[in-house]
Amino acid sequence: MNNKSTDPLRYIAGYAPELKAQIQAMIDKQTLAGYLAKKYPKSHNVGNDKSLRNYVMDFKNEYMKKSAPLSKIAFDNKIHVVHNALGLHSYVSRVQGGKTKSNNEIRIGAVFKKAPAEFLQMIVVHELAHLKEKDHNKAFYQLCQHMLPDYHQLEFDMRLYLVQQEINAQ
Template sequence: MNPTLRYLNGYPEHLTSQVEQLVEKGTLGAWLKQRYPHNHNITSEKALYDYVVGIKNQYLKKSSPLSKVAYDGKIHVVNNALGLHSFVSRVHGGKLKAKNEIRIASMFKDAPEAFLRMLVVHELAHLKEKDHNKAFYQLCCHMEPDYHQFEFDARLYLIHLESEKQK
């Protein structure tokens, strides 16, 4: 497979060949812009926290609270991921304190809202389901019915960003 299509490993050849044609023609960016014409305006840490907590409160009211939500410029490079959920338990006196943090790759500060929502839903699903299993993806689809389409298109967005860097 073409190295620029590494985000599509495991996808069927009929899809990857269509994407490869868009990349070769230089039209993938225009295709994505037509499909997702507007980027979100959630650029501050506070706005991101409010956005994430809003989705969490709508779908996961009884889950553990979030102690931090942030954009992170190092995620993609260090962990080869787009978002991270961390859970830390500490003993404070006689009590066990749990901290849940969500970090989103900074490259999604200037992206379509659908991609940010997909990442947020993915990381929130980890509050209930630690593994990427059937229950995890069912929860993602419960919170965002178009989860799988947005995930695929976010992969195309990453391919587009990388192909633009190479120019």
């Protein structure tokens, strides 16, 4: 097995050994890519920061109207996918004159510019949920499922997508 930093299975490291073995078998048989392509045949058409902002704001307005406003929404080439696989949310405080101004920002890894539509949707839901729940706790996941009922399956499949992207890059 590869070392931890180059092992594509690191994206599913927290899952049960039996499940990881099933995924490894799919990798060995070279069937993972086909499985994902069949299950998620369409990529999204959100190709730039402006369209991403509109996409995120549509979700926010539908599910989280009363949450804090977002000052920045963008794809980010600098996000390291292993550590921030789903994107990055930040609460930025800046001093302007004598006042402190706070902004919420959402940045999504540029690797997801060509991802299946369902994965971008899942990532957006995840990052929006952080506006209300900062930690990955029960309330956070309940909010994610409220916005996207099959959230957990999509998160797992998105991780499989990252595994396949890593394999493709080798």
